[in-house]
Amino acid sequence: MKALVLAGGSGTRLRPITHTRAKQLVPVANKPVLFYGLESIRNAGITEVGLVVGDTAPAIEEAVGDGSAFGLQVTYLRQEAPLGLAHAVRIARGYLGDEPFVMYLGDNFLVGGITELVRSFDPAVHDALVLLTPVPDPEMFGVAEVRAGRVVRLVEKPAEPPSDLALVGVYLFSSAVHEAAAEIKPSWRGELEITDAIQWLIDRGRPVASTTVEGYWKDTGDVESILEVNGRLLDRRGDETAVHGDVDAVSELTGGVRVAAGARIRRSRIAGPVDIAAGTLIEDCSIGPWTSIGEGCRLRGSGLRRSIVLAHASIAGAHGIESSLIGHCAEIASDGDRGAPRRTLVLGDHSKVRI
Structure with a gap:
């Protein structure tokens, strides 16, 4: 299994800090957010990582290098513009080949890592595994509608959310997602949404599993979230x-x-x-x-x-x-x-x- 880590994007909600640095390199507990994700991937036994970068590529490459400091082999994949998560899957097609992979958003923080999730995912049984967590503001996230324990619909940042179950920024896929990413069209936001790609799989009867995150998860895309994660990490040290x-x-x-x-x-x-x-x-x-x-x-x-x-x-x-x-x-x-x-x-x- 390989990993696809997304470290592009402009980080508008973290300005003015992100005028001069990548949002994934803002430190919490004196370590860049991105590093926690890379360590989780390594701890799960994955060594090959495709790192999707955008305008902040030089800073990301300087910080991460070839990945050897993390016990990883990192290949940089350039995304010309932040055109959506499914677009990142498209540009990584050649790198990923037909292997299953975990996609990890580089500005997300997940307590407990992903080791058990990676071990439990069988691409011969499911084409996707999505992580869900209840949130008070689902309109800010991709949202899942679940019936009888089965994901039946995914919607990106809906005005009227069908549930309070937000998609956590970690996904596991079989190679079937490449066909889905190639078939979908840009959303109203002008982006190729990963929710649309997963919905494409669901609509064609492809098996999509879900699991609810029991631990702490945070999208560190704004200042308040960054401060919250910083406090949580410091608290965990005792x-x-x-x-x-x-x-x-x-x-x-x-x-x-x-x-x-x-x-x-x-x-x-x-x-x-x-x-x-x-x-x-x-x-x-x-x-x-x-x-x-x-x-x-x-x-x-x-x-x-x-x-x-x-x-x-x-x-x-x-x-x-x-x-x-x-x-x-x-x-x-x-x-x-x-x-x-x-x-x-x-x-x-x-x-x-x-x-």
Whole structure:
């Protein structure tokens, strides 16, 4: 079995961060979202991965390389425009051949991995296996209608959803899906929808199975989702504090704080779960909980919680920062007013802000 990982798309819901970086490379718990998916694929015993890329191809290729760091063999497949998931299947036809494959959306996060799903899928029995989960806003997703345990209809982002069962961004297919992808037409969105391809199989009596995801799943396509996943991952690490950096005697660390080698903490209170990467300096700050700070950052006289700070950012004298996403090399300066109201910031790379 091979894997097809989708890492194209423009990431409009994550702007301004995605003006300068691929959405799949935004870090949660100080690791790009895409890497979690690649690790899940490797852990499932799959080694050959076709990685579909678009305009952000250079950044993706630099981050992933040939895949050897993940124990994978990665082949890059260029998609000229984000024309839909079934279009990605079309352009991957030559790479995939007649092998069954798992298709994994690179900006999705699935707790528990896909090992059991891969083991359970038999392409001699089913032509597709879709993952479903109940959501409060099904109109934002592909939605399945299930009767007597059987998928009978799939609709992409319907105005009137037939159920609350959303399609999770992981699919397993036999080679039959290639015929389906070749036959369908663009939807009203101008895209070749994978839901239409699966519906094509259903309409022709081809066996399509479904399973409900019991664990945590999230499409990390917007800021709130990114922050939620970041918090979930930090929570899963537990309350154990691991300090490999330099923390002075007057600083206080509680509740699951990770300080990487080369990081320095001075006169600060860190309330976990918090992850602080190498080379970062934190002085006279109150940090956390649910906060990740990338490598080489400088934080002085500031306070923030439930936030992600990307590498080499600088925050000085800014209190009350909450539920924020701070870009690479961004600079925030303030007069240090501790009575400041809560601030939620979404700053692109290299932004400069005074508050």
